[in-house]
Amino acid sequence: xxxxxxxxxxxFFNAKKNQQVKLLIExxxxxxxxxxxxxxxxxxxxxxxxxxxxxxxxxxxxxFYYINTPESIYLDSANMFRKLQxxxxxxRKSVDIIIAQTAIxxxxxxxxxxxxxxxxxxxxxxxxxxGL
Numbered sequence: 001x002x003x004x005x006x007x008x009x010x011x012f013f014n015a016k017k018n019q020q021v022k023l024l025i026e027x028x029x030x031x032x033x034x035x036x037x038x039x040x041x042x043x044x045x046x047x048x049x050x051x052x053x054x055x056x057x058x059x060x061x062x063x064f065y066y067i068n069t070p071e072s073i074y075l076d077s078a079n080m081f082r083k084l085q086x087x088x089x090x091x092r093k094s095v096d097i098i099i100a101q102t103a104i105x106x107x108x109x110x111x112x113x114x115x116x117x118x119x120x121x122x123x124x125x126x127x128x129x130x131g132l
Contacts (some may be wrong), residue, residue: 002027
C-alpha cells in the first residue's frame with residue numbers, strides 16, 4: 001500500500017508528465033493499493049471547479065483505501081513540527097506534517113511531489129516511495 005499525496009494527484013488529474021505521475025500510473029497498472037487520508041481527499045476535491053470533473057475525481061478517490069486519522073496523529077504531528085523547527089527546518093503547511101505522520105504511523109511509504117516531504121524524510125522515519 002502507498003499513501004499518495006495531493007501534489008501527485010493534482011499533477012495526475014492535470015495530465016502532467018513527471019516522475020511522480022509515472023509512478024502513480026505504474027502503481028495503478030499493477031493494482032498496488034493506493035491510500036489517502038481525509039486531508040488529501042479534501043485538498044484534491046476543493047480545487048475542482050467543474051462539477052462533472054468533481055464527480056469523476058471524487059469517484060476515483062472513493063475507490064482508494066481511506067486511512068482514518070486518529071486523535072493521536074495530531075499530537076504526533078505537533079511534536080514532529082516542533083522537533084523539525086528546533087533543527088531549523090520550517091515546514092510550510094501543517095497539512096503536510098499530518099500527511100507525513102499518517103504515513104509514518106501507518107508504516108507505509110508516501111508518493112509525493114513536494115520538497116517539504118523530502119525535508120521531513122531526512123529527519124524522521126518518513127519513507128518516500130521511489131518505485132517498485
